[in-house]
Amino acid sequence: MLRVAIVDDHPVARQGLTTILSAAPDLTVTCAVADSAELARGPGGEVAADLVILDLYLTPGRPALQTITDLSTRVPVLVVSASREPTDVLAAMQAGASGYLTKHSTEEGYLAAVRAIAQGGFHLSAQLADLIQTATCGPHPVQHDALSAREQEALTYVARGFTHQQTAHRMGVSKSTVDTYIARIRGKLHLGNKAELTMAALRFLGGARE
DSSP states (O other): OEEEEEEOSOHHHHHHHHHHHHTSTTEEEEEEESSGGGSOBOTTSOBSSSEEEEESOSBTTBOOHHHHHHHHTTSOEEEEESOOOHHHHHHHHHHTOSEEEETTOOHHHHHHHHHHHHTTOOEEOTTOHHHHHHHHTOSSOOOGGGSOHHHHHHHHHHHTTOOHHHHHHHHTSOHHHHHHHHHHHHHHHTOOSHHHHHHHHHHHHHHHHO
16 A cells, blocks of 8 residues: 655645545545654654655645655655746656656546555656656757667656656566666766756657657
């Protein structure tokens, strides 16, 4: 059972997310609070959840970037927000978020994001076409010849939001082989966290379409 914690300053939003997630047979909501300081924690101070859903603007006018950074060192963070601004999405990713959903997302969208991130993936809301366009037209395109054909294929799946297991299935290889491809990609392109890998993947996909 996947344990999910919710941090959102709007009671209606907390209740709505709790209802959506609790209806899924493989998910359980451990707590739904207005501030990250109220999150349930274990004896060692660790968050008592496998994933945290966090509203980006807990304080009006100021994105909770430091909260994302603090939480993401311990547990994957899925950011939700009404904002579709590329600057907000990029800032959340750079702070360590494992995904970003707009509050216009469907119930299925929330469930898919939570499950993908729980499996080690990275998930962006389908409505964020403007961010993808910005990312793929970035000033530092990925050099195709730096990667092998199979590494390029794996990176394409990363850009499309597939987990390593899903990528392995589509490539006809084991998950450990995909893990190796991704490790090589990170090394060749000097990438750090999942956000950097995803941004590189999006730029690669955009360059491949040109």
